Amino acid sequence: MVSIQNLHFSYKKKKVFDGLNLELKPGHIYGLLGKNGMGKSTLLCNMAGLLFPKEGVVRVNEFNPAERQAEFLQGIYMVPEEFHLPNISIEAFLDGYAPFYPQFNNQQFQQYLHIFDIPRDSTLQHMSYGQKKKVLISFALASNAKLLLMDEPTNGLDIMSKSQFRKVLAESINDERCIIVSTHQVKDLENLIDRVTIIEDGRILFDQTVEAIVQKLSFRYSFDDAEVKAAFYAEPSLRGSVIVAANTEGEEGKLDLELLYKAIVTNGITIQKLFNV
Numbered sequence: 001m002v003s004i005q006n007l008h009f010s011y012k013k014k015k016v017f018d019g020l021n022l023e024l025k026p027g028h029i030y031g032l033l034g035k036n037g038m039g040k041s042t043l044l045c046n047m048a049g050l051l052f053p054k055e056g057v058v059r060v061n062e063f064n065p066a067e068r069q070a071e072f073l074q075g076i077y078m079v080p081e082e083f084h085l086p087n088i089s090i091e092a093f094l095d096g097y098a099p100f101y102p103q104f105n106n107q108q109f110q111q112y113l114h115i116f117d118i119p120r121d122s123t124l125q126h127m128s129y130g131q132k133k134k135v136l137i138s139f140a141l142a143s144n145a146k147l148l149l150m151d152e153p154t155n156g157l158d159i160m161s162k163s164q165f166r167k168v169l170a171e172s173i174n175d176e177r178c179i180i181v182s183t184h185q186v187k188d189l190e191n192l193i194d195r196v197t198i199i200e201d202g203r204i205l206f207d208q209t210v211e212a213i214v215q216k217l218s219f220r221y222s223f224d225d226a227e228v229k230a231a232f233y234a235e236p237s238l239r240g241s242v243i244v245a246a247n248t249e250g251e252e253g254k255l256d257l258e259l260l261y262k263a264i265v266t267n268g269i270t271i272q273k274l275f276n277v
């Protein structure tokens, strides 16, 4: 669905990508992680055709996003981190934007608004940031676009809304759809994503399915000093140390996304070797 080869991108003198490669398939929810300023938003904008590569190839649903053909635009929806919504009612917003998405389902949209507790007769300008975000998320899901790009979608969402977000996203994935969620709120992605992609220094540092991660790595508490020392990553906790270690027992445990992220950022090359065998 998304194929990126040898992507080079710069903002004037600021180099962001330096030969980035990435393949994303339908049927998955991808978690896109990385430190501040590593280029997550820039990558999503390159996929959406809002920014153009300096070098390399980006293909989305077989289209070149930079050409912004109508058929390409119908198949993609991006919920940006920062946005401005017009001072109109939700109904007027729908009348203006839904026709761009031939598969838009008004009934689904109303259901999502209900789940997120947004009154249907609201005016966008009078809403809080979190409420606006929920309207955009509802619109994105109801558009039935095949590729959904979400940049920090849970920013501004309250605790209940975050869990509703996880639920509706998990229910909305199907074999034809691909969802990419870029975030720092890793807890919000737990039990939701099935692939983890981490960007660092202009390239993909780590890109693995959750299935492969829990096969290869173990996330657990340890009181054994030697084990803690040998771990890929360890941090003290009230119950001994919490560690990321090789899964030598072959038991598939639960992924701790925050620990994985810290382990990759501090010890990514060593961990990557484990996946290359």
Ligand SMILES: Nc1ncnc2c1ncn2[C@@H]1O[C@H](COP(=O)(O)OP(=O)(O)OP(=O)(O)O)[C@@H](O)[C@H]1O
Binding pocket: 011, 012, 014, 016, 034, 035, 036, 037, 038, 039, 040, 041, 042, 043
């Ligand atoms: N319009 C711009 N002009 C110049 N440089 C920019 C512009 N937008 C972003 N940058 C720079 O490009 C780099 C990547 O920015 P980007 O917003 O894609 O990162 P990010 O990973 O999404 O960051 P964050 O996690 O903080 O949201 C940063 O170093 C940023 O300073």
